[in-house]
Amino acid sequence: MTAALEATGLGKRYGRTWALSDCDLSIPTGKVVGLVGPNGAGKTTLLHLAVGLLRPTCGALMVLGGAPGSTPGQLARVGFVAQDTPTYVGMSVRDHLRFGAWMNPAWDGAAAEQRVARLGLDPRQRVGNLSGGQRAQLALTLAVAKRPELLVLDEPVANLDPLARREFLQGLMEVVAEDGASVILSSHLVADLERVCDYLVVLVGSRVQIAGEIDNLLSTHLRLTGPRHDRHAVPSGQSVVSESHTERQSTFIVRTSQPILDPKWSVEKIGLEDLVLAYMAHTPALGPRPRLELRQ
Amino acid sequence: MIEFHLDLRSGVPPYQQVVQQVRRALRLGLLEAGDQLPTVKEVVAALAINPNTVLKAYKELEHLGLAAARPGIGTFVTKSLADESLAAHGPLRQDLKRWLTKARDAGLDEESIEDLFRDVFRSSSREEVA
Numbered sequence: 480m481t482a483a484l485e486a487t488g489l490g491k492r493y494g495r496t497w498a499l500s501d502c503d504l505s506i507p508t509g510k511v512v513g514l515v516g517p518n519g520a521g522k523t524t525l526l527h528l529a530v531g532l533l534r535p536t537c538g539a540l541m542v543l544g545g546a547p548g549s550t551p552g553q554l555a556r557v558g559f560v561a562q563d564t565p566t567y568v569g570m571s572v573r574d575h576l577r578f579g580a581w582m583n584p585a586w587d588g589a590a591a592e593q594r595v596a597r598l599g600l601d602p603r604q605r606v607g608n609l610s611g612g613q614r615a616q617l618a619l620t621l622a623v624a625k626r627p628e629l630l631v632l633d634e635p636v637a638n639l640d641p642l643a644r645r646e647f648l649q650g651l652m653e654v655v656a657e658d659g660a661s662v663i664l665s666s667h668l669v670a671d672l673e674r675v676c677d678y679l680v681v682l683v684g685s686r687v688q689i690a691g692e693i694d695n696l697l698s699t700h701l702r703l704t705g706p707r708h709d710r711h712a713v714p715s716g717q718s719v720v721s722e723s724h725t726e727r728q729s730t731f732i733v734r735t736s737q738p739i740l741d742p743k744w745s746v747e748k749i750g751l752e753d754l755v756l757a758y759m760a761h762t763p764a765l766g767p768r769p770r771l772e773l774r775q
Numbered sequence: 776m777i778e779f780h781l782d783l784r785s786g787v788p789p790y791q792q793v794v795q796q797v798r799r800a801l802r803l804g805l806l807e808a809g810d811q812l813p814t815v816k817e818v819v820a821a822l823a824i825n826p827n828t829v830l831k832a833y834k835e836l837e838h839l840g841l842a843a844a845r846p847g848i849g850t851f852v853t854k855s856l857a858d859e860s861l862a863a864h865g866p867l868r869q870d871l872k873r874w875l876t877k878a879r880d881a882g883l884d885e886e887s888i889e890d891l892f893r894d895v896f897r898s899s900s901r902e903e904v905a
Contacts, residue, residue: 511825648823656819656826673783677827694788738901750786 481544483508483629483661484529488538491524498524500685502538506663506678508628511655513672513693514665515755516682522665523562525682526633529663530559543628555585558627558660562634564618568607572600575621583625591624594650612643616650623654630654632664636671648675669752679751681758688758693751700754703731703744714741721757732757776813777805781822789824793832794839801841801856810852812842 482505489502499521506512514522527533528540531548540546545553566575572595580586595602598616606614615635622630632651636644652675655662666672672679673693680690689696700720703713707729710719717735724730732749739746749757777800779793787795800806813821815829833850836842844850878888 509827511827645823649820652819652823652826653816656816670783674781674789674822674824677825694790697788740901748786750784 481508482506482541483510483512483543484663485541486538487540489525489528489535489540490537491521491528491533492536497685499528499682502687504680504687504690506661506680506690508543508661509659510678511652511662511676512664512678512680513669513676514663514680514682515667515669515672516665517667517759520682521685522682523633526559526631526663526665530557530631532559551584555583555625556628558622558625558630560618560622560630560632560635563638564615564635566606566609566614566618566621568605570606571602572604572606572609572617573602575606575617576602576624579621579624585626587624587626591620594620594623598650610643612639612646615639615643615647619647619650619654623658626658627660629661629663632662634665634667636666636668644671651675669755673751679755681755683759696754697748697751699736700732700734700749700757701739702747702749702753703729703733703739704747705729705744714739714744721760776811779813779818779822781824790828790832790835793818793829794835797832797836797841797852798856801852801854804855804857806852807855807857808852811848812836812850812852814849 484504484506486502486504489499489504490497491499502525514525516522524533528535529542529547531546531554542553543556545556547557548554570578576588576591576595579591580588592602595617598613598620600609600613600617606617609617619632619635622632630651635651636647639647648671651662651664654660664672664676677693678691679693679696681688705728707724707727709729710722710731712729713719713731713733716737717733717739720732720734722729722731732753777796779796781789781792783789785792797806797812806812812833815826815833818824818829819826833842833844836850837844841852841854841856842850843853875888878891883891
C-alpha cells in the first residue's frame with residue numbers, strides 16, 4: 480500500500496540552521512496524524528515540504544507515492560490549509576468559491592456551496608467581516624472542495640476560541656468520515672489532537688522524537704515510581720524516555736512492550752499529554768532551544 | 776439510541792470508552808438486541824473525534840459478539856447483557872460489603888482500601904492474562 484507520507488533521511492537547512500534533520504517517517508494512508516512539538520521545532524517546515532512549498536536539502540520525500548508539488552496531478556491530490564487559515568479579507572465568500580473553482584480542475588462546487596450553506600455563511604458577505612471561526616471554516620471548505628486524498632493543516636485551530644475550535648474539528652472529522660481522506664495536522668495543543676488523531680508524530684529540535692499509532696504509543700509507555708534509583712535500575716528491555724528524582728523517589732517514563740512485575744515499582748499508564756511532554760523534555764542537550772520559526 | 780461522551784482525562788483510550796459505554800447501556804437495558812447504534816458520521820459530528828476511533832470501537836463490539844454491521848445501513852446490537860450477570864450482583868455486593876467492614880475494622884482508611892483493592896485487582900487480572 481502507498482504511504483500517505485514517506486520520508487527517508489529528510490532534511491531542510493536554512494543557511495547554517497537545520498530546520499529539519501534526519502527525518503524518517505512512514506505514515507500509512509487513512510490516518511489522522513497529529514504533528515506536535517514546540518514552536519520552532521520544524522513542524523511548518525515538514526508540512527511545507529509535504530505540500531511542495533519547500534524543496535528538501537537532503538533525503539527523499541514521497542507523498543501519496545509522488546514527489547510533492549511535482550505535477551498538477553500531484554497538487555490536486557493534496558489540500559493545504561496554511562497557518563492562521565488564510566483567506567482574502569476583501570473578497571466575498573462566493574468569490575472565494577469561484578476562485579477555488581477556477582484554480583482547481585477537480586472542484587466539487589456543489590459540495591462547497593452546501594458546506595457554506597450548512598455553516599450559515601452568506602455567500603455575498605465580505606470575508607473581512609467574518610469571525611475567526613467562520614474564516615477557518617471557509618479555508619477548510621476551500622481545501623476540501625478539491626476532494627484531496629491528503630489534507631494538510633498547519634495549526635488550524637491555534638487562534639480559535641474553544642467553541643469555534645470544536646466546530647472546526649467536527650467539520651474536519653465529518654470530511655474524514657465522508658471521503659476517507661488522510662489528514663496531517665499540526666498543533667501544540669495535545670488535547671485537540673487526542674480527540675481527532677489516531678497517529679502521532681512528536682517533533683522537537685528539528686528531529687522526530689517518536690512516531691506511531693496513538694493506541695500503540697499509549698499501551699507501550701508507562702510511568703514507574705519507586706524509591707530513588709538511577710536509570711540502570713530500570714528493568715532491562717525498557718528505554719527511559721524521561722526521568723526525575725527527588726531525594727527519596729525516582730520517576731521514570733519508559734517505553735516497553737512487556738509488563739513490569741517488579742514490586743518495587745508502582746506502575747501507571749500515562750496520558751497522551753504526559754507522553755508528549757516526556758518526549759519534549761527527553762531531548763538531550765542540543766544547545767540553545769531552536770529559535771527558527773517560519774512565518775509567511 | 777444512545778449518546779456517547781468522552782472523558783479525555785480518564786486515561787482510557789477513546790475507542791474503549793465507546794465500547795464501555797455501549798456495554799454499560801447493554802447491562803442497564805438501555806440498549807437491546809436489534810437497536811441501531813449511532814452511525815459513525817453522527818458520532819463524529821457530535822464528539823469531534825476520529826471516525827477510525829468509532830469504527831475501531833464498533834469492530835471491537837462485533838468481535839465481542841455484541842453488535843453486527845449491516846453494510847450501508849449501520850451497526851446493530853445483536854445481544855443484550857442485561858440478564859446474564861445481574862443475578863450475581865446481589866450476593867457479590869454483600870460479600871464486598873462484609874469485606875469493607877472487615878477492612879475498616881482493621882483500621883484502613885478510604886484511600887488505603889482503594890489502593891489495596893486496585894493493587895489486588897490489577898495483580899489478579901495480570902495473573903489471568905499470564
